Amino acid sequence: MNDASPNPWLVLRTRSRQENVVQEVLRQRQIHSYLPKHREAAKPTETALFPGYIFVQPRPEQVSALRTVRGSCGLLMSCGRHAQVAANDVLAIRIMVGSGAPLDVHADLVAGQPMEVIAGPFKHAQGQFVSVGRQRRLVINLHLIGRGLSVEIDAAHVRPLANAA
Structure with a gap:
């Protein structure tokens, strides 16, 4: 779970409902990856928090091997390059998933402060604070995969980032 690697986090797309298969192949090939899961109220098992996506942190010599992972559809691209996810975003997801709190994934959230x-x-998670009805939510937007992750949080537990203008 150590994210101190100098290698960037990339996003590996998977075929429908193949996240666990891909995760197992990555584990066997010793490619560092993270498949965030959560338990939905209506389902007894954990499911992928972001269906169709797994975060990977391959060493440079492992990147080409990602093309042959059974169940995968290749790396997400942005402007002709492998799309990267900030380590702080992955850490925030880990913190939120690890808390055990109910999480909601949103495909269309308006950016906030x-x-x-x-x-x-x-504590230490960063994101955008938005209002959802009467509930206050902390939202972590993952722009690269068009999703946002939100969780209920007490407004007294957040503060504006110092470098936000």
Whole structure:
């Protein structure tokens, strides 16, 4: 679970419902990866938090091997290059998933003010603070895969990021 690797986080797309198969192949090939999962209220098993995507942190010599992973559809591209996800975003997802709190994934969220959590189980996570109805939510937008991750959080537990203008 150590994300201190100098290698960037990339996004590997998977075929429908093949996330676990791909994750196992990556494990066997010793390619560092992260498949965030959550438990939906209506389902007894854990499911992929972002269906169709797995975060990978391959060493440079492992990147070409990602093309032959059974169940995968290749790396997500942006402007002709492998799309990268900031290590802070992956860390924030790990913190939120690890908390055990109910999470919602959103495909279309309006960007809000950048915030940092300063207290509670999500301490150190960064994201955008938005209002969803009467509930206050911390939202981590993953622009590269067109999704956002949100969790209920007490407004007293967040503060604006110092470098946000």
